[in-house]
Amino acid sequence: MRTTIFAFALLMLGLGNAALAKTSAEDIEQAAHRFLEAFADEQSERGYTVTFETGTIDSRLALASCQAPLAVEFTGDPWRSAQPSLQVACEGERPWRMFVTASVAIEGPALVAARPLARGERVTLDMLTTQSVQVNASRRGVMRDAGKVQGMEVRRPVNSGSVITPDLLAAPDAVERGDHVIIVARRGAFAVTSRGKALASASVGEQVLVENLRSARTVRANVVGPGRVEIPM
Structure with a gap:
């Protein structure tokens, strides 16, 4: 009988300890650290x-046991x-979430100006060079692919060595x-072309007013390429 009571008491004590189990600040810090380590390893493979x-x-923080x-993710x-801020969350029976601050520096190749660039210049490959910089130091982002920059227009003066x-x-x-x-009126795979005159300047992806030279009507069209616009039929 005493043995049975003693065993029952141990069982209840174990259940009580389980009920009191908490997720500590150290648990959360370790989860955030593992997440950032995995992120660093992934980016290392990309150079x-x-x-x-x-x-x-x-350290006094104690949340429900998970x-x-x-689960950790960038917010x-x-x-x-x-x-960047990290969200650490428990998706168990008693869900919770909290946010953890972090300092993250990502160093890698980015395009910089090889010489001073003047407003209105069209970018050529000899205007650019690649250097290792902290690519997340600016919210404006960086450019890494010279092929995507070539032919674009400089909007304002850029000093030599500045990150693009x-x-x-x-x-x-x-x-x-x-x-x-060329005006292309398109509906699905069917298209009809006609000639027109642009009434304003625009780049690819923008809309522009165009006069149809055959009908003299003015239409709003999407610029899809040099000298080519498109309207739905």
């Missing part, structure tokens, strides 16, 4: 070096911020005011 440090969590592994783009960011460049006009253009 980038990632260094990081997680923020300090109050039966499943803690912002780590390529646009050196201090997307806001420094603009797609050149594919049609200019007064240009004769």
Whole structure:
């Protein structure tokens, strides 16, 4: 009888300890650290070096015990911020989530100006060079592919050695005011072409007013290429 009571008491004590089990600040820090380590390894395979440090969590923190592994994800783009926030969440029977600060530096190749660039210049490959920089130091992002930059127009003066960011460049006009253009009226696979005249300048992806030279009607069309616009039928 005593043995039975003693065993029952141990069982109840174990259940009580399980009920009191908590997720500690150390558990959360370790989960965040493992996540950032995995991110660093993934970027290393792409030629980038990632260094990081997680923020300090109050050691008195104790959240409900989580039966499943803690889920961690970025809440912002780590390529646009050196201090992205992490969400650590429990998806078990008693779900919860919290946010952890982190410092993340991503070092890798990016395009920089090989010489001063003037506003309005069209970018050529000899204007660019590649250097290792902290690519997430600016929210504006960086450009890494010279092929995607070539032929674009410089929007404002750029100093030699400056990192090329997307806001420094603009797609050149594919049609200019007064240009004769091909108008494609399309419906599915069926298309009809006619000639027109652009009433304004625009780049690929923008809309422009075009005068149909046959009907003298003015239509709004999408610029799809140099000297070529398209309207739905």
